[in-house]
Amino acid sequence: MNKGIPLAERMRPESLEEFIGQEHLVGDGGVLKILLNRKQIPSMIFWGPPGVGKTTLAHIISREMQMPFFTLSAISSGVKDIREVIETAKNAGKAILFIDEIHRFNKSQQDSLLGAVEKGIITLIGATTENPSFEVIAPLLSRCQVYVMQPLEKEHLLDLLDRAMKNDNFLISKKIKIPEHEALLRLSGGDARKLLNLFELVVDTIGTETVEITDEKTISIAQKKIALYDKSGELHYDIISAFIKSMRGSDPNATVYWLARMIEGGEDPKFIARRMLILASEDIGNANPTALVLANSCFQAVDVIGYPECRIILSQTAIYLATSPKSNASYIAIEDALTTARQQGDLPVPLHLRNAPTKLMKQLNYGKEYRYAHSFEDNFTALEFLPDKITGLKFYDPGQNAKESELREFLKKRWKEKYGY
Numbered sequence: 269m270n271k272g273i274p275l276a277e278r279m280r281p282e283s284l285e286e287f288i289g290q291e292h293l294v295g296d297g298g299v300l301k302i303l304l305n306r307k308q309i310p311s312m313i314f315w316g317p318p319g320v321g322k323t324t325l326a327h328i329i330s331r332e333m334q335m336p337f338f339t340l341s342a343i344s345s346g347v348k349d350i351r352e353v354i355e356t357a358k359n360a361g362k363a364i365l366f367i368d369e370i371h372r373f374n375k376s377q378q379d380s381l382l383g384a385v386e387k388g389i390i391t392l393i394g395a396t397t398e399n400p401s402f403e404v405i406a407p408l409l410s411r412c413q414v415y416v417m418q419p420l421e422k423e424h425l426l427d428l429l430d431r432a433m434k435n436d437n438f439l440i441s442k443k444i445k446i447p448e449h450e451a452l453l454r455l456s457g458g459d460a461r462k463l464l465n466l467f468e469l470v471v472d473t474i475g476t477e478t479v480e481i482t483d484e485k486t487i488s489i490a491q492k493k494i495a496l497y498d499k500s501g502e503l504h505y506d507i508i509s510a511f512i513k514s515m516r517g518s519d520p521n522a523t524v525y526w527l528a529r530m531i532e533g534g535e536d537p538k539f540i541a542r543r544m545l546i547l548a549s550e551d552i553g554n555a556n557p558t559a560l561v562l563a564n565s566c567f568q569a570v571d572v573i574g575y576p577e578c579r580i581i582l583s584q585t586a587i588y589l590a591t592s593p594k595s596n597a598s599y600i601a602i603e604d605a606l607t608t609a610r611q612q613g614d615l616p617v618p619l620h621l622r623n624a625p626t627k628l629m630k631q632l633n634y635g636k637e638y639r640y641a642h643s644f645e646d647n648f649t650a651l652e653f654l655p656d657k658i659t660g661l662k663f664y665d666p667g668q669n670a671k672e673s674e675l676r677e678f679l680k681k682r683w684k685e686k687y688g689y
Contacts, residue, residue, distance in 0.1 A: 276460065276464040279435070287324065313394040315414055315416050317459070319456075321460065322395035336364070338363055340365065340366070340368070364392075364393060367392065371404065378408050379408075420460055452481070469490075507526055515589045531582070541582065544563045545563040553667070555667055562585055563589065566581055612657060615657055618654075621653065
């Protein structure tokens with residue numbers, strides 16, 4: 269076996285029996301295991317974090333189905349490459365096409381797959397770390413099953429290490445002890461590929477026949493050898509977390525620094541813009557409704573422009589959000605309302621709020637006591653809009669900021685007695 273091949277590649281499973289994790293898909297009763305036993309697989313998209321087995325599972329499916337396997341990377345492949353694969357697949361009869369990071373394909377690239385997928389010339393397997401509902405065009409998404417792949421648990425990761433020490437020819441020759449494994453697990457961020465390659469790096473760096481791996485040794489070696497930004501690893505999530513928390517904490521200087529770190533690391537600008545779009549509603553909300561408008565414009569702009577110019581738009585928006593008044597009142601309101609809806613079940617809609625398009629419904633008093641707000645002074649009349657069981661329950665409590673103070677006064681004039689504004 270070639271020692272130049274990374275450990276993660278040397279240990280790549282070749283069958284479902286060797287595959288670790290994703291029991292809901294490939295374990296007993298798992299949907300993919302059932303489909304493979306029937307020799308019937310649809311086009312599909314694997315959605316999950318890095319290093320949980322998306323590529324490996326695609327290879328195993330190809331092997332189990334005994335079908336030709338082609339792979340393209342959305343980063344380096346274009347429409348021409350797709351057409352060449354489709355033509356080859358036609359000559360082969362049928363084939364599996366695996367596309368890594370399918371979320372990076374633009375609309376025209378995704379459109380070029382539609383005909384071949386629909387006719388069954390290729391069985392498409394896409395892999396993505398981003399929500400396919402946002403990144404895959406609707407016609408292609410409708411032709412694929414989406415399977416969510418879960419992060420690997422601690423037991424899975426330790427099992428991977430154990431298997432590697434027992435089965436890899438180079439590791440077998442060493443006496444390896446792991447009295448401490450927390451640093452290995454934490455630095456790999458639940459990514460099986462990173463875990464195995466970090467493990468091999470630590471073993472090689474220590475260099476002796478007897479290897480004792482401690483958290484201190486792992487951290488020391490990792491700091492010297494691992495890049496400062498890895499957009500598919502744990503630091504990816506740490507930096508986006510620091511970016512979000514800096515905006516939430518109204519610090520534009522820290523905000524633009526963490527933004528720069530992500531830009532330098534080659535982070536997908538749409539990933540950054542999408543997180544700002546969420547923050548604009550979750551953390552700013554009605555304290556400054558314009559924030560959501562600007563964040564949405566930013567997302568659309570970076571999608572059209574791309575790097576390097578979109579860095580300016582990202583910076584402008586991030587600084588605006590960081591310096592905006594903050595409120596999470598809308599976020600709290602919907603979370604509380606969801607909790608109530610789940611706890612109370614399907615409470616009936618009050619009769620006066622129901623629509624009455626038929627004579628029978630009118631006879632049943634649907635809509636009978638409804639009062640049209642615009643027929644009253646200030647376009648308002650006190651009416652019950654909640655189910656009887658939860659009448660008077662307040663979900664929205666305006667935040668302490670100028671804009672929502674105005675909203676509080678507006679609500680107080682109308683609902684002070686009922687909701688206590």
